[in-house]
Structures are given as structure tokens and as C-alpha cells.
Amino acid sequence: MINELLGLFSYPFALRALLVGLLISVCAALLGTSLVLKRFSGLGDGLSHVGFGASALGLAFGVAPLYIAIPAVLLAAFGLLQLNKSGKVKGDAAIAAVSGSALAVGVTAAKLSSGMNVDINNFMFGSIYTLSGRDVLVTAVLCAVVLLLFVVFYNKLFAVTFDESFSSATGIRVSRYNALLSCLTAVTVVIGMRMLGALLISSLLVFPSLTAGRVCRSYRGVILCSLLVSVSAFLIGLIASFAFSTPPGASVVLANLVFFCVFFAVSVVMGRLKTKR
Amino acid sequence: MPIIEVKNLYKSYSRRAVLRDLNLSVEEGDHLYIVGENGTGKSTLIKLLLGLIEPDSGEIVFSKNRKTKIGYLPQQTEIQTDFPASVREVVLSGTLGGKRLPLYTARDKKLARDMMEKLNVSDIERRSFRELSGGQQQRVLLARALCATGGILLLDEPITGLDPVATAEFYRLTEQLHSEGVTIITVSHDVSCAVHYGNKILHLGHGEYFFGSSHEYAHSALGKAMLAGGHCHD
Numbered sequence: 001m002i003n004e005l006l007g008l009f010s011y012p013f014a015l016r017a018l019l020v021g022l023l024i025s026v027c028a029a030l031l032g033t034s035l036v037l038k039r040f041s042g043l044g045d046g047l048s049h050v051g052f053g054a055s056a057l058g059l060a061f062g063v064a065p066l067y068i069a070i071p072a073v074l075l076a077a078f079g080l081l082q083l084n085k086s087g088k089v090k091g092d093a094a095i096a097a098v099s100g101s102a103l104a105v106g107v108t109a110a111k112l113s114s115g116m117n118v119d120i121n122n123f124m125f126g127s128i129y130t131l132s133g134r135d136v137l138v139t140a141v142l143c144a145v146v147l148l149l150f151v152v153f154y155n156k157l158f159a160v161t162f163d164e165s166f167s168s169a170t171g172i173r174v175s176r177y178n179a180l181l182s183c184l185t186a187v188t189v190v191i192g193m194r195m196l197g198a199l200l201i202s203s204l205l206v207f208p209s210l211t212a213g214r215v216c217r218s219y220r221g222v223i224l225c226s227l228l229v230s231v232s233a234f235l236i237g238l239i240a241s242f243a244f245s246t247p248p249g250a251s252v253v254l255a256n257l258v259f260f261c262v263f264f265a266v267s268v269v270m271g272r273l274k275t276k277r
Numbered sequence: 278m279p280i281i282e283v284k285n286l287y288k289s290y291s292r293r294a295v296l297r298d299l300n301l302s303v304e305e306g307d308h309l310y311i312v313g314e315n316g317t318g319k320s321t322l323i324k325l326l327l328g329l330i331e332p333d334s335g336e337i338v339f340s341k342n343r344k345t346k347i348g349y350l351p352q353q354t355e356i357q358t359d360f361p362a363s364v365r366e367v368v369l370s371g372t373l374g375g376k377r378l379p380l381y382t383a384r385d386k387k388l389a390r391d392m393m394e395k396l397n398v399s400d401i402e403r404r405s406f407r408e409l410s411g412g413q414q415q416r417v418l419l420a421r422a423l424c425a426t427g428g429i430l431l432l433d434e435p436i437t438g439l440d441p442v443a444t445a446e447f448y449r450l451t452e453q454l455h456s457e458g459v460t461i462i463t464v465s466h467d468v469s470c471a472v473h474y475g476n477k478i479l480h481l482g483h484g485e486y487f488f489g490s491s492h493e494y495a496h497s498a499l500g501k502a503m504l505a506g507g508h509c510h511d
């Protein structure tokens with residue numbers, strides 16, 4: 001079994017899948033904590049649907065899907081952020097409207113052009129084994145930027161995530177950090193979509209920090225724990241998909257679900273023990 | 278020269294006026310208490326002062342560009358409580374304001390320690406903020422606000438939820454800061470203590486308001502009505 005696995009990763013396509021997956025898992029875990037803790041986790045879902053719609057449009061008009069998806073998702077990220085801030089439309093309602101519309105546009109474009117072919121299927125469920133060397137490079141750069149941001153501005157990110165009003169009162173440029181975070185989230189979603197598909201990528205953003213939040217009591221704890229959970233769940237999911245020939249994207253999400261259930265059970269048991277003492 | 282000057286301020290939410298033609302000035306070292314019924318715009322005024330929301334018209338002028346270093350205590354109803362953060366992390370985040378390099382120095386850590394000491398939360402420094410009682414959370418946030426202040430402190434109902442000992446300690450603390458020259462604006466529902474400890478009072482009503490020294494307030498018809506029978510025990 002082990003030998004088989006090692007043998008598999010000697011194939012470049014599998015190695016690329018592994019690399020991109022690990023890097024995206026790191027980005028998603030970090031960016032996801034901000035979304036979850038700000039109760040804005042719907043953003044990932046909305047953005048992935050916009051990514052799908054834009055990719056399908058790109059396909060219909062013969063433009064490389066990535067070139068239209070990245071600007072479209074960035075635009076959607078800023079738009080939704082702005083809407084959420086102005087408070088005119090509730091964030092979750094806006095996201096539901098945007099993601100539904102984007103999905104409809106995508107499906108219509110697909111039907112009118114080529115029908116629901118392999119590409120459309122890949123946008124929806126990902127195609128982890130068709131990643132290119134360029135995908136690896138782009139993901140590595142993205143991951144480096146995200147890591148740098150979280151290492152250098154760790155304290156400010158905490159302050160901004162914990163209490164926006166207080167932070168801006170003390171002179172932190174809150175909107176800058178928000179813009180930066182949603183920008184990086186947008187890029188993560190588009191790249192992650194190539195791997196896990198539009199329907200599954202958002203769970204990669206939400207699950208790790210949700211899981212970590214069950215048992216961790218500090219921000220630092222949540223960040224570190226969600227990194228660990230995210231990376232382990234990806235590895236386990238990928239290996240399981242080899243072992244049982246299950247779809248890779250779905251396996252990763254299921255691994256995340258298992259982690260969540262375990263952590264949830266642990267938190268319940270811990271709570272019980274505490275009240276007994 | 279006043280440190281904060283509010284001129285002809287108007288603010289309404291979806292066409293319902295909350296603040297109408299408000300004028301006031303706060304001098305350096307003042308302790309202004311804002312009192313008034315629920316829904317008269319006290320928190321709204323605080324948010325306007327912080328620049329968190331924009332007025333419909335009128336202006337708020339800060340002298341000496343002090344605006345960047347304000348310690349703020351939000352009203353308790355407005356804080357998310359299921360956020361996993363340790364008490365220490367929360368208090369330390371108060372020291373960040375206006376810094377280039379977002380790293381905590383030894384001085385920041387000492388400041389945070391001192392403030393936690395002052396507000397009697399040192400022993401729960403490692404506990405999670407979301408697991409604390411309302412009063413404990415209030416004291417933690419007060420410690421954070423004290424870390425952040427660069428001469429101005431805005432406190433929205435700081436004593437709501439505090440036990441008598443913590444309340445007395447709060448008044449002692451603000452007295453001390455006041456004597457150190459910190460400018461404080463406090464929203465409170467305890468009118469008699471406001472008159473006792475503050476040197477200026479802003480009483481917001483639905484429509485009209487009173488602004489003046491606490492002495493003037495205590496001798497106005499409105500002040501007399503509000504103070505009838507109440508004493509600030511200290």
C-alpha cells in the first residue's frame with residue numbers, strides 16, 4: 001500500500017495534485033478563519049458560484065476560463081464586501097442572489113454553446129489530476145502571499161477580525177485589511193475550483209476553522225489547529241481516493257466532515273467533564 | 278481650544294431623526310457624561326465621534342489630530358461573543374492602534390499586564406473571552422480600551438453589568454485617569470453618579486437636549502427631576 005502510494009507520487013500529475021492541494025489547504029484554512037469568525041462564511045460559497053458562471057461563459061466565448069473567472073470573482077468579492085458594509089442588503093441574502101444568478105448564467109451559457117460537457121463537469125467537481133506546472137507556480141505564489149500576510153500582520157488581523165469598530169477607532173485601516181482578505185479569498189477560490197470544483201471549494205474554506213473552533217479557546221489556537229486540520233484532511237482525503245477510487249474532491253470534503261464530527265464530540269465530552277468537576 | 282467640537286450635527290436612520298442640531302464642545306481633560314433614555318442616540322453619537330458612521334450634516338472637529346488614538350468601549354450588546362480569543366489576546370490588541378509595525382513590544386505587554394491588573398482580570402488572562410460572564414467581559418474590554426487610549430476615552434455604558442465592587446473600582450479608575458488629564462466621554466444611565474463624577478453633562482432626549490456643566494445640570498429643571506431621590510454612593 002505504502003509502496004503503491006509512493007509509486008503514484010512519482011508520476012508528475014499526482015505530485016502536482018499533491019502540491020497544489022497542500023498549498024490551497026493552507027490558504028483556505030488561514031483565509032477561512034477570518035470569514036468564519038466574522039460570520040461571513042457565505043462569501044466563499046458565493047464566490048465559487050461566480051467562478052463557475054464566469055468559467056462557463058469563458059468557455060462559451062472561447063476565452064481561457066481562468067482569465068475571465070479571476071476578474072469576475074474579484075469583482076464579486078468587492079461588491080459583496082461593499083454591500084455587507086453598507087448594510088443595505090443583508091450579506092447572506094446578497095450572496096444567495098449573486099450565487100444563484102451566476103450559476104444560472106453559467107448553466108445557460110454551457111447549454112447554448114457546447115452542452116454539459118467534460119469541461120463543465122470539471123468546473124463543478126474539479127479535475128485534480130489535470131493541473132499544470134503553471135497552476136503549481138501560481139498556487140505557490142498565492143500561498144506565499146497569504147502566509148506572509150498572516151505572519152507579518154497577524155496581530156492586526158486578529159484585531160480587525162475580533163472587533164472592527166474598535167480597530168478603526170484606534171486608527172487601524174480596517175477596510176484595507178478586509179479588501180486584501182477578500183481579494184486573496186477570491187484568488188484562492190478560483191484556483192481551488194480547478195482542484196475541488198465550484199461546488200466543493202467553499203467547504204474547504206469553512207470546515208477547518210469551524211472544526212478548530214470547537215476545541216480551541218484562543219485565536220492563535222484556532223489558526224494553528226485549522227492549518228493542521230486542513231492539511232491532514234486533504235492528505236487523508238487524497239489517499240482515501242486512491243485506496244477506494246472515490247472522487248478526490250468529495251473525499252477531501254468528507255475527511256473534513258469526519259474531523260469536524262470528532263472535534264465536536266471531543267468538545268461535548270470536554271464540556272461534560274468541566275461541568276462535573 | 279476644545280479637543281472635540283460638534284457643530285450643528287444631524288443624524289437620522291431611514292429618515293427618522295435621531296440627533297437634531299446638536300452642538301457641544303469637549304475640552305482637554307473633561308469628563309463628559311452622556312445620559313438619556315433608551316433610543317435617544319447616545320451610542321449613535323459615540324459612533325459619530327469615532328467616525329464609524331457619517332452624519333447627515335454638521336461636523337465634528339478634533340484638535341491636534343488626536344483622532345487616531347481613541348480608546349473605545351462598545352456597548353455590550355454589540356460584541357460578538359462566540360469568538361475564540363483569550364483574554365490576553367483581546368487586551369493586547371488594544372495596544373496596536375496607529376502602529377507601523379504590528380508587533381507587540383515589551384512595553385505593550387507590560388501595559389496590557391498593568392491594565393489587566395488594574396481591572397482585576399489578570400487571573401483569567403488565559404481563559405477564553407467567550408466563556409466569561411458579562412461583567413468579566415466588560416472589564417476585559419475596558420482594559421483593552423485603556424491600552425488603546427492616547428488621551429481620549431469613549432465608553433458606552435461601561436458600568437452596565439458590573440457588580441458593586443467593580444462599579445466602585447470603575448469610578449475610582451476614571452477619577453484617576455481624569456486627574457491624569459485623560460479626556461473621557463462616558464454613556465451612563467446612572468444620572469446621580471454622572472453629576473457627581475463628571476464635570477459636563479449631555480442629556481439627550483427625543484428631540485431636545487441639554488448640554489452644560491454638571492453644576493448647571495443639577496440646578497436645571499430637567500436635572501432636578503432626574504436627580505430626585507437619587508444619590509451617588511461612593
Ligand SMILES: Nc1ncnc2c1ncn2[C@@H]1O[C@H](COP(=O)(O)OP(=O)(O)OP(=O)(O)O)[C@@H](O)[C@H]1O
Pocket residue numbers: 290291295313314315316317318319320321322352
Ligand atoms: N443601524 C441602525 N439602523 C437603523 N436605526 C438605528 C440604527 N442604530 C440605531 N438606530 C435607531 O436610532 C435610535 C438611537 O439608537 P442608539 O443606539 O443611539 O440609542 P441609545 O441612546 O444608545 O440607546 P440605549 O440606551 O438603549 O443604548 C434608536 O431608535 C434606534 O432604533
Ligand SMILES: [Mg+2]
Pocket residue numbers: 319320321352433
Ligand atoms: Mg446605546
